[in-house]
Amino acid sequence: MKEVIIATKNAGKAREFQALLEKKGVKVKTLLDFPDCPDVEETGSTFAENARLKAETIASYFQRTVIADDSGLSIDALDGRPGVYSARYAGEEKDDQANIAKVLKEMEGIPFAKRTARFHCALAVAVPNERTVVVEGTCAGYITDAPRGENGFGYDPIFYVPQKEKTMAELPKEEKNKISHRADALTKLEKQWEKIMNGESKNI
Ligand SMILES: O=c1[nH]c(=O)c2ncn([C@@H]3O[C@H](COP(=O)(O)OP(=O)(O)OP(=O)(O)O)[C@@H](O)[C@H]3O)c2[nH]1
Numbered sequence: 001m002k003e004v005i006i007a008t009k010n011a012g013k014a015r016e017f018q019a020l021l022e023k024k025g026v027k028v029k030t031l032l033d034f035p036d037c038p039d040v041e042e043t044g045s046t047f048a049e050n051a052r053l054k055a056e057t058i059a060s061y062f063q064r065t066v067i068a069d070d071s072g073l074s075i076d077a078l079d080g081r082p083g084v085y086s087a088r089y090a091g092e093e094k095d096d097q098a099n100i101a102k103v104l105k106e107m108e109g110i111p112f113a114k115r116t117a118r119f120h121c122a123l124a125v126a127v128p129n130e131r132t133v134v135v136e137g138t139c140a141g142y143i144t145d146a147p148r149g150e151n152g153f154g155y156d157p158i159f160y161v162p163q164k165e166k167t168m169a170e171l172p173k174e175e176k177n178k179i180s181h182r183a184d185a186l187t188k189l190e191k192q193w194e195k196i197m198n199g200e201s202k203n204i
């Protein structure tokens, strides 16, 4: 079975990539499998910049093809916050519950129609000494006024998906994986996928 390294230490993302890529017959390794792997500082101001930074640093470390995901939630009523700071919105410890609590507090009193939001996912494919490819995916929804559901990770319990009439955390994982920002971004690599997996880096 072919194998790809996803440059993430986020267990929720790791599970989703495993499920998404299993369908393509690809085995996923993440940085959770390589505890000595260096941490990459996310100094970019966009999802694409951070995805590129993570992918290129880790591709250079392993000297092989690496895909990185930088993602997050943009809320219109909060001028796009938490945005690229989604993981650490309530502090360095990356606590999902604390992040949710902070968002709900900031959204108090805002009516449903004005609670529009969007998940973003930038995926960067880096091959040592080659041009990096970045694609992006989104998923639109609304911020609820209380958490609902146990599935997924991050802000999923407060992200309402109108076409499903459920929060992302109330959807079974197969359903999230059909409509998520991550799935959307991955679709955009569809045409290049064979080349990526064969390590044919040029012109992907
Ligand atoms: O409800 C959610 N459903 C999702 O599907 C989702 N995808 C991203 N996020 C949020 O955005 C941060 C990513 O930040 P991020 O890309 O820097 O990742 P991270 O720092 O957690 O891990 P790494 O991949 O950098 O190692 C995460 O922690 C989450 O808070 C999501 N929330």
Ligand SMILES: [Mg+2]
Residues within 6 Å of the ligand: 042, 087
């Ligand atoms: Mg991160």
